[in-house]
Amino acid sequence: MYPVDEPNCKTCPNEECGQARYCNEAEIQAAIKDVDRDNDMPLPELIPTRQMAYSSLDSALTEIYVDEDCSEILIEGPSLTEVQKRVVSHYRDVFSGSVYKQLLVSGKIKAKTICVIVFVDGYRLKNMQKAHQVMINCLILNVHPEHRTKEENMIQIGVVLGKPYDLNSYLGPLIEEVNDMYSRGIVIQKDDLEKYRGNVAIVGITGDIPGISKLMVFGGHTSTFGCSVCLAEDYSPVPVSSHGKYFPDLDPIRRAESLINGDPNYSMHGLPDDYANLPTFTGSFFFFGDELHMLGHGIGHLIYKLIHPSTFDFYRALNSSSYTFDFIDGFSRK
Known part of the structure; x- marks a missing residue:
């Protein structure tokens, strides 16, 4: 994202990218070298090679807190006294967990701190790698659990077009903004009436398993020490099966220092400074798996193959009575 001299723009982190800074750079250079050009005529406007819309979390939070319809669904987390007295028999909410405590x-x-969880979700619109996109969302934990994950209450920060070379670089501006709201605080007013006074903090980052591995700069779930939380070593079920790796034991939890500084012997290569320097970084549990990503894994990809003519020979539907939804029987030819 260019140009580099603008505060809201970031340069491409891939030094081997090879793309020009601007898509009309040749035109600009030609205009500069044109000896017959009128010096009073401005140069053509620079057009970045690639750019994306990036929403402000500050502005989005303000819209939620000044909306009268949202006032009834906004909540505070439990107080320190409540947390210390509470005996958690089962996990009800993120406020029941050890990280919040x-x-x-x-x-x-x-x-009263506004607690935020960042969601990073990669997906493909089509059956091809080039159609890869990554969505960056924020979940506001101070919205009541019954309304928290509704579309109108989640904040979409941006959509990265294509498979990013460095996913962490796209979260940098968001983390910088939240750090500013954490240290300086925010005041939200409507018609001179104060709606909120406090600060904002990121209490966790989540997404699918491969995405979390990239954010943590972790070897991933296929490595020998493939658990991002503890130091469990993989077990191969040979001769029962030659596929997959299993982690039947719970070993010591990874120390925050090993995540920050890296521990190559255990597949950890060191966190980016953006995460390591967060005042609310708590260690392994700061990055957690979203259980909804574990349900129906790859189902969209399979449905595409099921309905696309080029893959009918390999993926085909049974008759329509075998499904809970309707479709034309002629669809399942062969």
Whole structure:
């Protein structure tokens, strides 16, 4: 994303990219070298090779907190006293977890702090690698659980077109903005009436398993030490099966220092400074798997193959009575 001299733009982190800074760079250079050009005529406007829309979390939070229809669904987290007295028999919400309690007890957040979880979700629109996109969303935990994941209450930060060379570079502006709201705080007013006064903190980052591995700069679930949370070593079920790796044991939890500084012997290569320097970074549990990503894995890709004529020979539907939805029987030819 260019130009480099603008504060809201970031340069491409791939030094071997090879793309020109601007898609009309040749035109600009030709105009500069044109000896007959009128010096009073401005140069053509520079057009970045690639750019994307990037929403402000600050602005999005303001819209939610000044919306009267949202006032009834906004909540605060439990106080320090409530957390210390509570005996959690089962996990009800993110506020029931050890990460929130750890941050609250340490004084890094307060009950009224706006807690944010960043979602990074890669997907493909078509049956081809070039159609890859990555969606960056924010989930506001101070919205009641019954309304938290509704589309109108989630904040879409941006959509990265194509498979990014460095996914972490796209989260940099968001982390910088949240760090500013954490340290300086925010005040939201409507018609001179104060709606909120406090700060904002990222308490976790999640997504699908490969995406989380990239964010953590981790060897991934196929490596010998493939658990991002603990130091469990893989087990191969030979001779029962030659496929897959299993982690039947719970080993010691990875230390925050090993995540930050890296531990190549255990598939960890060191966190980017953006995460390591977050005041709310808590260690392995800061990056967690979203269980919804584990359901129907790859189902969209299979459905595409099922209905696309070029793959009918390999993927075909049974008769329509075998499914809970309707389609024309002629669809399942062969």
